Amino acid sequence: MNRIINGRVVLVHKRMYRVATSYGEILCTVSGKFRYQVLSLAAYPAVGDYVELELQAQENKGVIHQVLPRKSVFSRHHAGMKTDEQVIATNIDMLWIVTSMNEDFNMARLQRYVIGAKQSGAIPFIVLTKADECHDIAPFIQSLRTFHTMDYEIVSAINGQGLQRLHKFLQEGITVAVVGSSGVGKSTLVNALLQQEKMRTSEIRAKDAMGRHTTTHRELIAVGQGCIIDTPGMRELQLWANEEEITTNFEEVERLSASCQFRDCTHQATIKGCAVQQAIKDGELAETQLKSYFKMQREAQLQMKRRQEQERINDRKRNKRKRL
Structure with missing residues (x-):
């Protein structure tokens, strides 16, 4: 006998979903009605989603009828020219932004992750990995001062440094998503927290200090009383954000802008009376x-134009369906 139950998506593979339920893990698809009603990829189930599904007990399979409201969503603009939101993880409480203390360290990329985390509704937290290979951590800590009150932890999966504190975050009901570029040690970190080799890892490439990309899918894993969502390395992170959301996350630039001589100052080096350019000269702003x-x-402006066009297309689809 079929019955309607709730569950949580732990793995997505193309259009198949593995959902954790009180009856165990169930392999699911979405219903035909769901496919017909949904207009964007972002509305499809993602790792971390709570869903309502119809359990087909005899086949140990299920059909997802709806995605329940999300309390937080970490997403990005879909890679390439496609105008769509790509959901990375949902219903997360913290976002661990992982970067290694070597050539991979990149402040501009970290800034993007921090903005994306704040926009998602999750708490951003920076994890500096490979402490056992770093001979001087001071420059990395100095760089993080750009984020002012941003919390961080220095970690080594080899000797266990910092792992105890990370474990404390994984309390009952807490979900953490682990993000970062390929080779920074995300899966090695998850392995260390699991105390077993659940995720595959590879050796570091000596020529560029980068690890080989091994995690190929997003997966929710129970760790202690909490959950971790491990994600593949992202080669690019175009934020799914508008200009206002981006502006509010560059607090120092905005603060200095208020002191510019002209209200419509564009902060170019050739403009006199620009407080932002003066701060750069004085070494107060990088x-x-x-x-x-x-x-x-610029990215946000371009995305907004594409989204407006996509919304017009979606409106035509909605109107067409109403007439059917």
């Missing part, structure tokens, strides 16, 4: 911060 600010604003 020029890379201003460049990141401009770059992300």
